[in-house]
Every structure is written in structure tokens, then in C-alpha cells.
Amino acid sequence: MKPEEKDLIEITEDDFSIEDVMTRAKRSEAGAVVSFLGTVRDDEISGMEVEAYCEVAKAELEEIRDEAMEKFDLKSVDVIHRVGTLSVGDDIVLIVCTAAHRQAAFRGCEHVIDEIKRRAPIWKKEIRAEGDRWV
Amino acid sequence: MKVLVRAFARFREIAGKETSIDLKEGSTLRDLLKVISASHPELEGALFSSDGTVGEGITILRNRKGLDSDISKTVLEEGDEVALLPPFSGG
Numbered sequence: 001m002k003p004e005e006k007d008l009i010e011i012t013e014d015d016f017s018i019e020d021v022m023t024r025a026k027r028s029e030a031g032a033v034v035s036f037l038g039t040v041r042d043d044e045i046s047g048m049e050v051e052a053y054c055e056v057a058k059a060e061l062e063e064i065r066d067e068a069m070e071k072f073d074l075k076s077v078d079v080i081h082r083v084g085t086l087s088v089g090d091d092i093v094l095i096v097c098t099a100a101h102r103q104a105a106f107r108g109c110e111h112v113i114d115e116i117k118r119r120a121p122i123w124k125k126e127i128r129a130e131g132d133r134w135v
Numbered sequence: 136m137k138v139l140v141r142a143f144a145r146f147r148e149i150a151g152k153e154t155s156i157d158l159k160e161g162s163t164l165r166d167l168l169k170v171i172s173a174s175h176p177e178l179e180g181a182l183f184s185s186d187g188t189v190g191e192g193i194t195i196l197r198n199r200k201g202l203d204s205d206i207s208k209t210v211l212e213e214g215d216e217v218a219l220l221p222p223f224s225g226g
């Protein structure tokens with residue numbers, strides 16, 4: 001438990017350890033840790049490319065984090081979004097929210113992923129045998 | 136004056152990742168988009184609706200910020216960065 005550490009907001013080509021992020025997020029004032037993990041679904045694709053306008057996307061993720069912290073009284077919000085070439089089953093995005101109680105953590109986590117999908121300049125392209133397709 | 140255009144995802148595949156465009160002083164964002172579309176005709180159809188407005192879900196940023204006015208009223212300046220963003224699909 002290191003409450004003095006800043007929340008993680010990252011856009012990265014690297015894979016991440018869910019356990020590390022969850023463990024890092026735990027803190028004494030939070031009784032709930034809720035995570036959302038988005039993965040590459042097997043929709044008869046061979047892979048996925050993820051692209052971001054990194055500078056703007058990171059700033060937008062930070063703004064979404066700040067809004068969610070205030071709106072849901074969260075203790076922390078961590079977001080890691082991957083870019084680059086991914087395979088079926090790979091992790092795309094991880095969100096970890098902590099709060100005093102579970103309701104706030106669940107609602108906060110849902111809010112964060114919904115806002116990322118709506119506001120963050122990030123794109124996914126499905127790699128298919130019959131031709132690639134931007135989602 | 137020179138303006139840097141950055142395009143992402145589908146727009147990047149049409150127009151390239153980064154292009155420096157020379158424009159007359161006082162040119163607007165619409166002028167810039169006309170110049171780029173002339174070099175990449177497919178981009179015009181991808182960016183604009185049939186009524187000439189920017190297509191639904193498409194975002195155009197100037198210096199990493201959203202626009203306060205329409206593209207015909209946005210006067211560009213030397214060194215501006217204009218980003219063309221198709222509808223987002225992250226998460």
C-alpha cells in the first residue's frame with residue numbers, strides 16, 4: 001500500500017501484469033478494488049492493431065480519471081491501454097478503481113471504460129484473412 | 136506559412152502520417168482540408184458528409200485542442216498542428 005504513489009495512466013506497447021496493478025492499487029482506506037480487462041475477442045480475426053494519438057489520449061485518460069475520482073468518490077483509478085499489434089486473447093485495456101465501498105468502485109470502473117470508448121483518440125483495426133477493417 | 140497535418144487510423148492510411156503543408160497567410164482550416172483532399176481525393180469523401188460538413192464522429196483538433204468555431208472560420212497560423220481523427224474505437 002503506497003498511497004503516495006500517483007495513479008498509473010499509461011499507453012504502452014508492452015503487456016502488463018494485472019496482479020501487479022491490482023496489488024499496487026490496494027490502500028488502507030479502500031475496501032473495494034474493481035477491475036475491467038478488455039481483451040481481443042475471437043471474431044474470426046487473426047489479430048488486431050491498436051493505434052492512439054498518444055499525447056492527446058493520455059491527457060484525455062487523465063481527465064477521465066480526475067472526473068471519475070470526484071464523481072464516484074474513488075480512492076484511485078489506474079488505466080493501462082495497449083497499442084501495437086495484438087493477438088486473439090491479448091489484453092487491450094485494464095482499468096482498476098478503488099473506493100471505500102463496492103458500489104462506487106463498480107460504477108466508477110464502468111464510467112471510466114464508457115468514457116474511454118467515447119472520448120479517447122484510440123482506434124482498433126481487425127486483421128482478417130479477407131482484408132483488414134477499422135472497427 | 137507551414138502547417139503540420141497529422142492523420143490517424145483510416146485517415147493515416149489515406150493521407151499519410153504527417154504532412155507539412157504550405158498555405159497562404161490567413162488560410163482557414165477548410166482551405167487546408169481542400170489542399171489535402173486535392174492530393175488525396177479519397178480523403179474528401181471520408182472527411183465530409185454530402186452537405187459539406189465534417190462527418191459524424193470525426194474530430195479535427197488544432198494544436199491538440201477541439202475547435203470553437205466551424206472550419207471555415209478557423210484561421211490557421213504558422214506552425215499549427217492539425218490532427219484528423221476518425222471516430223474513436225478504443226477500449
